Amino acid sequence: MRSSRFRAALEALGTAVSAHQGMTTPLLAVMAVCVADILVGPNHFLAPLMVVAPALAVATTTWRRTLVVGAVGGLAQAVLVRYDATLTSHDRRILAGMAVGYLTVVLFSAYGAWWRELRSRQFQAVVSVAEAAQRALLRPPGPRVGGLRLAVRYSSAADAAQIGGDLYAVLDTPYGVRVLIGDVRGKGLDAVQTSAVVLGAFREAAYDEDELTGVARRVDASVARHVPDGEFTTALFAEFPGGEGAPAGNEIEMLHYGHVPGLKVAPDATVTTLEPPEPWVPLGLTRFVTGAPVPWRVPLSPDDVLVLCTDGVVEARGHADGEFYPLAERIGPLVAGAADDLEAAVEQVSADLLEFTAGTRTDDSVLLLLARGRPAVSGVTGVAHAPVGADQRALRARSSAYSGHHWPAGGPPLQGPSDSPGGLTHR
Incomplete structure (x- = not known):
């Protein structure tokens, strides 16, 4: 029980680590846009490039984390707006349009990530069924x-x-x-x-x-x-x-x-x-x-x-x-x-x-x-269709009593509910 729980915990941890690794690329994109905007100075407004982050998140993480990336990118844009001093009445109209466009990209990106997750689950289900069918065929x-x-x-x-x-x-x-x-x-x-x-x-x-x-x-x-x-x-x-x-x-x-x-x-x-x-x-x-x-x-x-x-x-x-x-x-x-x-x-x-x-x-x-296989030491070569558990052990213990005899195809006349219909095989 403990080992199964431990394996389940490890699998959950691996899933969480993979999901967080999927956020690395889009968050690096947010940082790259911010650094580039700061380096070129307030005269160049690079915040619109932030749409790259949620677009990358579609392929790398879940739809919820895609929304998180979108929110982080939105906050980063707000900071860059103040840094670049683009708050005039004319600029505000442009910024409003940019915000609507960015929000649209984030929502569509989240939908794309949700659709990818859905298809991935469906594919995994099909793969599981196919693998079971293949194992059943080949055995x-x-x-x-x-x-x-x-x-x-x-x-x-x-x-x-x-x-x-x-x-x-x-x-x-x-x-x-x-x-x-x-x-x-x-x-x-x-x-x-x-x-x-x-x-x-x-x-x-x-x-x-x-x-x-x-x-x-x-x-x-x-x-x-x-x-x-x-x-x-x-x-x-x-x-x-x-x-x-x-x-x-x-x-x-x-x-x-x-x-x-x-x-x-x-x-x-x-x-x-x-x-x-x-x-x-x-x-x-x-x-x-x-x-x-x-x-x-x-x-x-x-x-x-x-x-x-x-x-x-x-x-x-x-x-x-x-x-x-x-x-x-x-x-x-x-x-x-x-x-x-x-x-x-x-x-x-x-x-x-x-x-x-x-x-x-x-x-x-x-x-x-x-x-x-190596030849058996005794005269008994094996037990055909033997039962399992204690009954099987009892049948094996009694087999030595018949090792010197040849019985009909039905096997030796063993008694009891655990007897095997196949009997014992001899040479």
Whole structure:
């Protein structure tokens, strides 16, 4: 409670400081006019230049403070009138007209500042809604999903946007952790809409289909139904098997739909390009070809790092020679041995890419690093759909009693209201 109040107080203080800083420029303008009038002497009347102050306040501060600036400028003009001795009957008529004009400028300036504040609040509201919608669409995963460690960097080429035509998802399913990375043809709102179709279909199919090829077929069918003809999405699917009946060893399954091949970085910095045995067409174009994509398996130990990216990374051009970023050549030393600290590794690669391009990247990009979790000490590999709190701790405490047995898909016959319907997963 105290910390939240302290943060609120700091935010209020920052707002107040910013608002007062916004008055600095118009008040300096008032001072400049006064100093200039005094320096040139009483024979030159520079007070009409005071209209600059409220005009500047329109862009820098609130409408109330704009009125304050106008009042300060008006008082300064009154002082200059006496200093310049412009109080004859003829001068008074001129001064009256000048005062009316100055007051008009102040009022219009205050109105302009009020309108700017209103539009700014409306814009902030729209930005907040847009950011929430973007987060809901992309749903950035945490540093660990199931038995998988990961780190990701997403960059959108669109101004004020967090997402674009590049997409990714990492899901912990009953069949293991399933990964999708893709790149929608085009940019802008149309690309975001296609991303929503692809991600939505993947999030549904990944939990329903027992084969990775079935997941891909469902996603492709959704693209064919909901995306205009001629639009397509390159994609790369990966599955880290887990659970009952999973294949032995450290192999992962991959499925190619016209996407940039992944890379495997070994602890000794050896980089292997994971080219598909039979490259396939992107999602949305499969109706023009016969046959089906062929999945293949890749060995991946807990010390290896799987690198997935979109073409925004490998097609980023260097600022010096215009060459493409050589990801396969540069990533080895940056990622090798970093399976336990993927966040630092992805930060190093991102910094290297930014230095290579001198910050001139113009395309969306996703850089995703993945590594297997370390094998568990006991025979139990994990708990699926476990409840939270005390019930979860109780279920974990009882799991050791079943580590030497193989139960049906429904799991061991645990009793009590806290039992998980998913049961325990064993190998």
